[in-house]
Amino acid sequence: MTTFTDRLWKSVAPIWEKTHQHPFVTGMGDGTLPVESFKYYMKQDYVYLIDYAKMFAIASTKAYDLETSAKFAGLQEATLNGEMNLHRQYAERFGISRAELEATEPSFVMLAYTSYMLRVAHQGSLAELVSSLLPCMWGYWEIGKKLAKIEGALDHELYGEWVRTYSSDEFGELATWLIGVMNELAEGKNEKELARLEEHFLTTSKMEYLFWDMAYRKEFWPC
Ligand SMILES: Cc1ncc(CO)c(N)n1
Numbered sequence: 001m002t003t004f005t006d007r008l009w010k011s012v013a014p015i016w017e018k019t020h021q022h023p024f025v026t027g028m029g030d031g032t033l034p035v036e037s038f039k040y041y042m043k044q045d046y047v048y049l050i051d052y053a054k055m056f057a058i059a060s061t062k063a064y065d066l067e068t069s070a071k072f073a074g075l076q077e078a079t080l081n082g083e084m085n086l087h088r089q090y091a092e093r094f095g096i097s098r099a100e101l102e103a104t105e106p107s108f109v110m111l112a113y114t115s116y117m118l119r120v121a122h123q124g125s126l127a128e129l130v131s132s133l134l135p136c137m138w139g140y141w142e143i144g145k146k147l148a149k150i151e152g153a154l155d156h157e158l159y160g161e162w163v164r165t166y167s168s169d170e171f172g173e174l175a176t177w178l179i180g181v182m183n184e185l186a187e188g189k190n191e192k193e194l195a196r197l198e199e200h201f202l203t204t205s206k207m208e209y210l211f212w213d214m215a216y217r218k219e220f221w222p223c
Pocket of ligand 1: 049
């Protein structure tokens with residue numbers, strides 16, 4: 001039986017493949033990523049995650065049952081107090097203070113990405129919210145697993161921690177859970193509704209690509 005997420009997977013395959021080949025991503029795997037790009041990424045990703053965590057809070061309020069509501073609340077907590085520790089630890093290594101990290105001025109891409117997701121979250125159904133959120137979690141897990149296969153990537157003194165985090169079973173379980181939620185929510189929906197979910201999934205998959213690209217180039221507002 002093919003599931004709705006099989007369909008999503010197929011439709012984004014070229015975008016995800018292009019993402020996996022981006023020099024930022026391959027550079028974390030083979031250690032060639034310039035550290036300045038990584039620093040820039042960490043700061044932007046930190047402020048990204050502040051918004052991203054709100055997606056889980058909104059999902060929790062839109063959930064149809066207690067178990068799902070509680071799970072989303074847990075994901076918000078895990079993002080703010082778990083995943084963001086990774087960023088805080090890196091910042092400490094780089095001599096970037098907590099205050100500086102939190103005061104990072106959002107880049108255009110970071111702002112466009114989270115604004116899009118939060119708009120979907122506020123205006124759309126829970127299914128729409130999840131379809132826009134899913135490339136973040138599922139996509140990072142795919143990248144984590146791919147990089148973990150590269151010799152030495154898991155033990156790299158700088159990027160190893162990143163690879164270990166996103167290739168971990170713990171992170172994989174969360175991604176798998178969200179994939180399951182997406183399939184449940186897609187059940188019984190008509191083609192028009194499914195196409196809308198696919199559209200969100202495609203858009204945020206492209207945003208993921210742009211996020212790596214802007215970080216690689218340390219892109220900023222031109223004026
Ligand atoms: C941009 C981005 N997408 C996904 C994740 C995974 O949580 C992240 N930390 N940052």
